[in-house]
Amino acid sequence: MSRLLSSEETYETVTQQVTDITLHPPARRRWWMLMALSLLMLGIFFLSTGWLFIAGVGIWGLNVPVNWGLDIVNTVWWVGIGHAGTMISALLLVMGQQWRNSLNRFAEAMTLFAAICAALFPILHLGKPELFYWMFPYPNTMDLWPQFRSPLVWDVFSFTAYITVSFLFWYVGMIPDLATMRDKTTKPLARAIYGRLALGWRGTAQHWERWRQAYVAIALITFHLVVTVHSGVAMLFAGGPVPGWHTTIFPPFFVQGAVFSGVAVVILLAVVLRHAFHLGNLLTLKHLDILAKLLLATGLLTAYGYLADAFHAWYSGDIHEMQTLHDRLFGRYAWSAWGSLFLNIVLIQLLWFRRIRRSVPMLFVIALGAAVGMWLERYLLIVTGLYRDFLPSSWHGYETTIWEWGLFIGSIGLFAVLFLLFARFLPLVSMFELKEELAAERRMKGDEE
């Protein structure tokens, strides 16, 4: 495989560059400006949540038949985004793809934070959010268990597992770097904190061996979550008889859509981090090029999903399915269909060109388009499935309210605050894995010479 990093990089420069971001923050002002904006959005989150708890879900635009709107759209979108991180980290680790080393740390952070955002909505959207724990199988005096046939229960399990395992993987993967931070910092408090978090890491061969075992073991556990979590989310829809939902293609369709949106967000974050922290040498154009190819590939899979979905609606000859297909393309929410078709399928065709894959602004725009496009797709799937289903007498549109948007913007704020804190205080790039990569490249070079 061709080299990803420049031959000027050494172990020292990598360590220096990454630890400096935390220990000698390069862009303090810009960070604070971003933080202020994110905190404002977080404020909107608390406002929207507070009023939601006081007034109830009636403040949203939901009704019968559209029982679910932005709440579930956002859940699916957020949890989908998380998938790229898991895939890049676990799947590619197990498959021995070296290029992941520059990306995995912040991609994992993204996964964790996105999963947290995703998990909030299903709780907040409940009629009685204070009773969300009834969905967990815990022993209780009522002698009641969850209803295990419900896809929702399995979503609860998979979300819980997802957040737990993602955190573990992210944290365990960070231990060697936390030790580096402990060693590099000069401030006693920081040293104490990093020291505690590093769990006494000394970098002995025995440590490395045990760590490797643990890391790969967690990776193997995480591995299947790439497929199962979003399949579970898809079952929430496919499990009901609703036209436009009740189809066997939904689980794989959701998974690749999730990875697609996740890769898009990884690109967005990579571009921002690269720019903010001058990481061009570590997050190279080659990395972006690979990510762009991944985006194109998953985008094409998404296109196949659309095609297969539409074909089967037509092929079934079912009047309700045909109705929903027609409503999706030409109905009240046709903008979501055409918007997602354009952003998720048409726009990404530019990525066939190497020049565009390596143009940072173009890539940024296309990735942003894909992230928005996938949100529109979730909107399309959920709302158009519900608003005109079986009995025309029940058909009713759905109009979002300011509180639904407030919560969505707020969740982005929550994500941004968490991510900014991560970027400020934790090693943004996996130093030891990059150094491993350097070592490998050197060996390769030595072999060539």
Added chain:
Amino acid sequence: MDDETADLPSRREFLKVMAASMAMAALAGCGEGPPSEAIPYVVQPEDVVPGRPRFYATATLFEGYAQPVLAEIHDGRPTKLDGNALHPAASRGSDPFLQAAVLELYDPDRSGEVIREGVVATWEEAFTALADIPAPLRLLTGSVTSPTLQRQIEDLLARRPDARWHVFEPVGRGLRAQATELAFGQRLDVHWRLDRAPVVVSLGEDLLGPGPDQMRHVRDWADARREAERPPRLWVAEATPSLTGAGAHRRQAVSEYRLPMMVSALGAAFGLAEAPPGLTEEEQDWIARAAADLRNRGGIVAVSSTLPVEVQALGLAITRQTGGDAMILTEPVAVPGQGGLADLVEEMAAGQVGSLLILDANPAYTAPADLDFPAALERVPLRIHAGLYQDETALLCQWHLPLAHALESWGDARAVDGTAIIMQPMIRPLRNGIEAAAILPAVLGQRVSALDEVRATWAGPLGSEDAWRRALHDGLVEGSAPPPVAVQVRPVPPVPPPEGPPQGLEIVFRPDPTIWDGRFANNPWLQELPKPLNKIVWDNVALISSGTAQALGVRNGALIQVTAGGRSVNVPAWIMPFQAEDTVTLFLGYGRRQGGRLATGIGYDAYTLRPAASPWRLTGASLARAGGQARIAETQLYHEMGGRDLVPVVAPGEAMPQPTERQPSIYPPWTYESYAWGMVVDTDLCTGCNACVVACMAENNVPVVGKDEVLIGREMHWLRVDSYDLSGDTRFLPVPCMHCEKAPCEVGCPVNATVHGPEGLNQMVYNRCIGTRTCSSYCPYKVRRFNYYEYSARQPETAPAQRNPDVTVRGRGVMEKCTYCVQRINAARIQAEMEGRPIAEGEVTTACQDACPAGAIIFGDLNNPDSAVSRARANPRNYRLLEELNTWPRTTYLAAVRDREGQA
């Protein structure tokens, strides 16, 4: 009374209770005789079981007519009304107004104080004022059927020669009586026996639509159709679509001005009139076929009471030839009075009226605006208004006297068939109101109790205590209906020649289908009751045809300005299928200015445009776009089936196509060892009257959500009546919960809040529900309703008194839906278990079933092969809604029947 007998106290039991309570009162009152008002129990009688409802018969009033009622009383509070099945006018089911009357009782806006010049006064002062009422006295009432009031008024007129009695009903049936006078030489009531008419030809007459006659008409119509080999055929020509037109064999949209020509043409077919020129080919074809049908099979010709008297008379004359015993004529139940509103206003304006006593009428709102009633009223020195509400009229009078609600009153009244009912109070007056029968004698200086007055009226037929108590218990006075009158046919006067097409558009007025002439405008159940055909709530609209809409360039909800006689009103346009071209329908009852928090400030006031001379039709009005758009809330936005056949039609005797095989399911089938409840709804009998919808709200504490929430799509009705407009007719589909065997909702719920019960019910466990709404997303029938807000807490402060204590009141964030009235099943189960027997067939009825005048809803045990519901399931017309989804619904339907012969 087959269904209610189980719950009714026996006659012995009733007498025991009465005796006990009277003895108690006698002790308390130290021998002043039996009390004239209801009293609470001081010592609980032995057979009163707390928590077990008691049932009493009485009546509520609708346009002066008694609606026979059996009231369910929980701990002294009336909570639910049903038709009194012993009474011939309500032997099955009820109507929405009867169902909703119980909420009116608890209306917090109901008037509760005597008001003089805007200040609270006492009854003492009011009686003094009444005794000194200056001459010449004029009494204005609505339609009066009460023998006691009639007697009192006669007495008053005899002893006060200066007094005159005027009657005004804004809707009423005034012209019908004049038509009988013209046709038969005397004023008579016309009773249509739809069960005896093989052919019914309606020319604008809404036989099955809302009104005092609806209950018996729908009942008779259903009886004639039920499993008939040759169901009766209904021909309808009308200007604006009605519930009658909805079920027509062939309906013809005809402008109101052309309807007289249609009647003449029909008359010509029977040699009773000259055939008018100018009918279209389609109209002539309709007439020819209808006439042939009438000649072959016999039947009635019902002409709208809104048409000119001569036209109605011609219709009666045709029916005399063809109708057989399907038309019955009797002495009128409501006495005409000595004059109408127009002559009263004339006198008032001329200053010839010394005092005006308005009894239970609201002419300041309902009088046609060109009479200018308020201005004329100003010229009357003393104005006294007695009514349920402090309405528009009350504001213009020096005195307002609060009337007691029918359920708080002693009184009497006759139902439409003439059978009298003694009304007994179900509860002590909640407010300071008293009965009209106790007010009228005060004019003569008499202080009486309504009970004494009623007993005096009935001293003859109900002289014995036994007969009196029997009448109270049964809720009717046996044999009090007037006998049929034999009449001589007189030559029918010619129908005046048609005046030719009106200039521009023709406007017709109709009572609102849910709040009538405005009297029910403060009743939230009726406000939120979808109008039967377009499902609009909380508003009135102007119906126009799609052609008119195109010509005006408006779409649904666009405001149009109607100007006539110097007055103009902005009305929201509404495009209605089957509306005659160039016809605009305005609905009365909205645009109230006073009379309750809910009544005021919504809709437009059509009375403003109503001409006194022709109260049902307005020509020469100009219409223009007013600009702007009204927000109109509907509970059903789409009335097309979109390629689905949701209410299939079969020919008489024909079966539905064999149902598809049930597809396999990975879940094993349920087994039912005891009962397996099920429901069958006969779509052929359903006329879309909505009685079931209100009954369900009353029984199950279903909250009202208001216009804004309905606009978002959050109405809470557990039972809805869908209407679908097809090319030829409108079909109704009542949709309760299907209680599916393979219920998608049960699979979706993560917390076991909706589960399959051992008797087949799909049960909702409110206190386990956390509100994920998955069940509703999965429900193909969308019968589930979600409490997006705490709707139950948004009801008026008095609403809890009406609630059914056997049904949980749901809080915020909880899903709810039709339960098959599980509380009634459980009550029957407890009773049966105490008696060591199984629940008998017919012992459990659902609220919607009880309310249905057509008997279209059948409920019972599917495990019992002889039950009515099992037999209905075996009916070849049985079908399952959306059966392709493999949900195996327990609520199934019977296909509609239309005979296609003779149809163009």
